[in-house]
Amino acid sequence: MTAPQKKNPLGPTGRTVAANVRRLRTRHGLAYTELAAKLEELDRPIPTLGLRKIENEERRVDADDLMALAIALGVHPNALLLPPTKDPSHLVTVTGAGTRSAMDIWMWAEGSAPIIYADVPDHVPESQRAEYAEAAFKTNASPEMQDWTKDPNVRIGDRAGDGDH
Template sequence: MNDIDETGKTVAANVRRLRAQRGLTTQQLAERLEGLGRPILANAITKIEQGRRRVDVDDLMALAIALGVTPNALLLPHEARGEHQPTAMPEPVTQGVLWFWANGTMTLPSSADPTVEGVESGEEAEQHQAEFRSQAAPQAVHPAALFAHLVDLKAAVDAGVEMVRSTRALASTVAGVAAKNADIWTAVADGMKEVGEGDRQLEELRVQLAALKEKAAEAEQPR
């Protein structure tokens, strides 16, 4: 039997992270799994999180349901940034690309996908992408699924618009603060300039006073 590889380690980390985020103890998660008809003992969950117990596909599905996520959320790194090299992947791949691949949106880069061997022209590549999408996520062609996707897309667009608005408001606020600070620093600079000018005038007075003292001393000397 193969050792637990990179994907197994990712599953372990995600189970541990998601359980903690939901405020569940291993015993509470075990009780959820038992209620779902796929019991895993609390100490076995601990071993899973430590990478000392293998998770088969049935356990993976049960854990995803019990934790309220998709199986992909257990199989892939939580962050979309950086690179990751899952089990059997010949080379690291950008984690964002891995998520697109796992969701059935696009294929892996050709260097990491042995099925693209012999695909050369743009037309062949496009046909390969279409075949991948139809096989990887056939439910995506269902009208209800498409509608749900569009609803999600609209929500994402709305969130993006709100972020842009918030960013503009933040930029305006920052610009106002910067302008205010610029006025303050200009005033400070002018004040320091005046202080410097005053120091220069004071120094001139000191020189003149020293010259007067010298002349007074000369005048007091006997001739």
């Protein structure tokens, strides 16, 4: 009897996250129990079995898990989401974007350049379409351009970390 097919199997980015968690955990010399303890301290517990399942591509990492893992491993979230290379000759596959150069993927993730150009209005001349799409991307990628006042997760505090506990 074969195992049932998963309804929504792990995609290429999920597999990259699994590999990066394993790579970074072992690079830092952390046992599963040590990483689990760090995550417990961050109020985002993932038991050792859960960590093993993440690394074995048997458990998904949600956005909150990703942030806690990045903090526990002392890395930027992009270090978990993306391959550990920016070499333009290295091709990587990212969910939703297909296969691209590692450099293009990292530039997109860092908010420097779009990976897929947004729809450009028909009235924009052909000679300005790429510039328009890049400007639209950078506007939406920049927190300075966003209206954070309606975000329920943003509040004004007296100092960094105010209200963490």
